[in-house]
Amino acid sequence: MMMISKPTTMVVCLKGAATGQQQNRNMATLKQISMRLKSVTNIQKITQSMKMVSAAKYARAERELRQARPYGEGVRAFFEKSGATEAVETGDDNKLIVAITSDRGLCGAVHTNVAKTIRNELSNESVESPQSKVFCVGDKSRALLQRLYAQNIAVVANEVGRKPPTFLDASKVANELVQLNFNSGKIVFNRFKTVVSYQTEEVPLLSAKTMLAAPKLQLYDSIDQGVMESYQEFTVAALLYYTMKESACSEQSSRMTAMDNASKNAAEMIGKLTLTFNRTRQAVITRELIEIISGAAALE
């Protein structure tokens, strides 16, 4: 009995509160609506200018990406032609995953996609004995991964994304990476496709040993241990540079779209709020007129 009667009284209470609020909202909140209207207009202004800024940054990032692509494509072509692939894992517990993101948010799902890919990868492993290490480039990937996989994080690099990445940035990251002594690794990043689309991809990071053991290495001339060592060091930096550029470009384009959508939504809200504002204003005027007229009529 109690169980049934309780909810009904609750509903009655809620209903009473709701109608009271409804009346309140219709009548006495002209000022509140205008304040709300003002704040939404401000938000729209902000999102619009953020869109403009990221459009300019995107144009630059795309131009720079076109110059940076050969670095990545060259290395990838070498991996493909020589048939160098990741070493077959035989109790190999020193894998490294590099997450390429940035410090900045408000750009759609770019960072989440990278984190999601890594999370899927890590979910196959046990939490207590971390097998793979994660190198987070950018605060966003750290923020997204630290709750569940803090044990796996090896190094976090931040101050990424305020300015376009340079090769020096990439080589600093590469130096940190090399110090971790990984056996095999990969970089997870967002490859820029068009202004409205990007794709989360991964490229392998190979050690000099696996590169020397590649089956079709004979295609290439005059390679010895020293050359391969240098080239391996260079591939790490070059791949990082390439992926950082790709992901910077995807991020800006994604931010542009996100801010465009936000401005559109704000415009929609402004339309609705103006309508309610005018309606309320008219209702208030009508009410006041009725009060005056009926007051005058009562005096006669």
Next chain:
Amino acid sequence: MSYWRAAGLNYVNYSNIAAKVVRRVLKPELQANAAKRDETHVKFTPWVKGKPSNEKA
């Protein structure tokens, strides 16, 4: 073994130093633009056992 590797550098360090020298000898009008490629801001924090450790800033 090359002389720079004997000095404890790896290829990336070596080529970055070379690039820096090249940037320094550019003509003034090109130097301003090249200087932008000469800066890095990335900072690193090593993590130990799921916590950031601030042994190096």
